[in-house]
Amino acid sequence: MITKLTPQDASFYQLESSTNPMHIGSLAIVRDPHPDDGSGRPPLDYDxxxxxxxxxxxxxxxxxxxxxEVPLALGPPVWVEDSHFDITYHVRxxxxxxxxxxxxxxxxxxxxxxxxxxxxxPLWEMYLIEGLSGGRRAIFTKTHSSLVDGNTSLEIGHVILDTGPAPREVADDCWIAPREPNDVELLAVRLAELAGRPGEALEAVRHAGAEAVSFAGATGRALERAVRGGAGRTDSPFNARTSRNRRFDMVRTDLDNYREIRKRFDCSINDVVLAVVAGALRIFLQSRGTVLTESAALRAVVPMSVYAESPYGDRLKPVGEVSSFLIDLPxxxxxxxxxxxxxxxxxxxxxxxxxxVRARTLVHMAGFAPASLHAMSVRAASTFAENAFNLMITNAPGxxxxxxxxxxxxLEMYPVSPLLRNQASSIGITSYDGRVFYGLNADRDAMADIGVLSAAVHESMEEMLGACVQ
Structure with a gap:
């Protein structure tokens, strides 16, 4: 089956560079069943x-x-079945x-x-990482942003999770690798489409062979123009030309602390998360010797899947919409x-x-949605011009x-959000089982001190909790 990439799928695919790979990552840390717990369950090994x-x-x-790619650039790229699909290439x-x-x-x-x-x-990989202390293992998954749209396609880390120790049953898979179309067949399919659309055909011919012009690129530029009229970002250490290499750090916090602050100041948990991040960013900037005036702010794009809370604050669940907006963090x-x-x-x-951005599929699926929601959040963030914000923060409930x-x-789950162009750091946040986990992805050269920002999250949280008792 041949299916055209949507304009946004195509833009992620074509605008990727070696210094800005556009894949969404997630890191799950698990613990094998203990031999003495009587469950008889084997460890989660590679097989x-x-x-x-x-x-x-x-x-x-x-x-x-x-x-x-369609030959002669006569149309957007297409999805085709991989006739040589090898699961052991992707699961490592x-x-x-x-x-x-x-x-x-x-x-x-x-x-x-x-x-x-x-x-x-196929644009994904999964790694089983063994040897962690305390009988733990980790599973790191990375999926290209063009692959996950939250509606017709979810992130694979979402579907391998279960609500109990016994894996749930799914329907048997009768998939047989089909023959993959060659370039001539792809071109023939596209020409047949254009035959009934003379206007589109003329446009395709005009741009055929032009490497810098594509349907997706035009869409991306239109989105950029739509937001470029707004106020731009301020200069900050978080905006720099990125290298090929990354640093990663993670932070564990308790959800009850956010609930306590939310209750004390009558706001949302999302507001508390952003306030903690703002405090951590303030501490980080001061550690670099930045002189901050009282009006200083960092502009963040916050494509946040909002927490839906019960009146008593005892439940969190994803909603069916991922909202994207710019906010100045004071x-x-x-x-x-x-x-x-x-x-x-x-x-x-x-x-x-x-x-x-609608994500109807997520609303109706039981299980663990954050990985897919973070992918949707990155899509929402990409609609803003690169000079409109200082950093991206994604936040998804679990x-x-x-x-x-x-x-x-x-035990733990951390997002690993990509770095958008000229963005030296991204912050992904996920709540799960009474904890809130931060995944900090950063450029290795521009953010060598990312560990300072990680430590500052705890310091900022303590400052917020101290304000609750005053």
């Missing part, structure tokens, strides 16, 4: 992970398809020297996140309560006029009960 992924592929059929194995530390895991994830995906194959404000107040007012105003991968309990 079991391959078998699990293969059984779940029918839920994400696009993961067996690859992108092909890696290991740390036992006992592997979190710092070693960070370095490995950074290296894996730095490498672009192979565009001659990093110059020394008072944490005032920072939170500024952010709460700004998000309330944006809520009245927000534009959303279930507040344990989840499992092949019988192994998931």
């Amino acid at each position: 079991r992970l391959v078998a699990l992924v293969e059984r779940r592929l029918p839920l994400v059929p696009r993961y067996r398809r690859k992108v092909r 194995r890696s290991a740390l020297p036992v006992p592997g530390s979190d710092a070693q895991l960070h370095d490995l994830v950074a290296r894996l996140a730095s490498r672009p995906l192979d565009h001659t194959r 990093v110059g404000e020394p008072n944490p309560v005032m920072r939170l107040s500024h952010i709460a007012h700004a998000t309330e105003e944006h809520a009245r006029h927000r534009r959303g 279930p507040q009960q344990p989840m499992y991968i092949g019988g192994a309990r998931m």
Whole structure:
């Protein structure tokens, strides 16, 4: 089956560069069943992970398809079935020297996140990382942003999770690799389409062979022009030409702390998250010797999948819309309560006029949605011009009960969001099982001190909690 990429899919595919690979990453840390727990469940080894992924592929059929260019650039790229699909190419194995530390895991994830995906194959990879201390393993998944749209296609890390130790049953897969179309056949299909559309045919011929012009590129530029009229960002260390290499760090915090602050100041958990981030950014900038006036701000694009809370604040669930907006984080404000107040007012105003990206599939699927929601958030962020903001923050809620991968309990989950052009850092945030996890992806050269920002998250949280008792 030949299917055209949507304009946004095509823009992600064609605008990728070696220094800005456009894949969404997720890092899950799991613990194998203990031999003495009486469950009799085997550990999550490589063969079991391959078998699990293969059984779940029918839920994400696009993961067996690859992108092909139409000859003579007569149309957008297309999805075709990969006739040589090899699951063992995509699900890989890696290991740390036992006992592997979190710092070693960070370095490995950074290296894996730095490498672009192979565009001659389906655009995803999954790594089982063994050797972590404390009987833990990690699963790092990276999926090209063109692959996940949250509606017809979800992120594969979403579908391999279960709500209990016993993997759920899925329908048997009868997929047989079809013959892949050659260039002549792709061209014939496109010419047949153009035969009934003379206007589109004329436009295609005009631009055929022009490497810098494509249907997707035109769409991307139109989106850029739509937002370029707004106020631009301020200069900051978070905006720099990126290298090929990355740094990664992660932060663990408690969801109850956010709930306590939310209750004390009558705001949303999203507001508290942004206030904690703003405080951490303030501390980070000060550590670099930046002189901050009281009015200083960093502009963030916040394509946030909003938390839907019960009246009692005891439940969190994803909603069916991912909203994208620009917000000025008041990093110059020394008072944490005032920072939170500024952010709460700004998000309330944006809520009245927000534009959303629908994600209907996510609403109706049980299980763990953040990986797919982060992919949707990056798509929403990409609609803003690169000079409109300083950094991207994505925030996606997850279930507040344990989840499992092949019988192994998931302990932690971290997003690894890509760096957009001239963005030296991105911050991904996910809540799960009573914790809030931060994944900080950064350029290796521009953000060598990313660990300072990670530590500053805890310092900012303590400052917010201290304000609650005053």
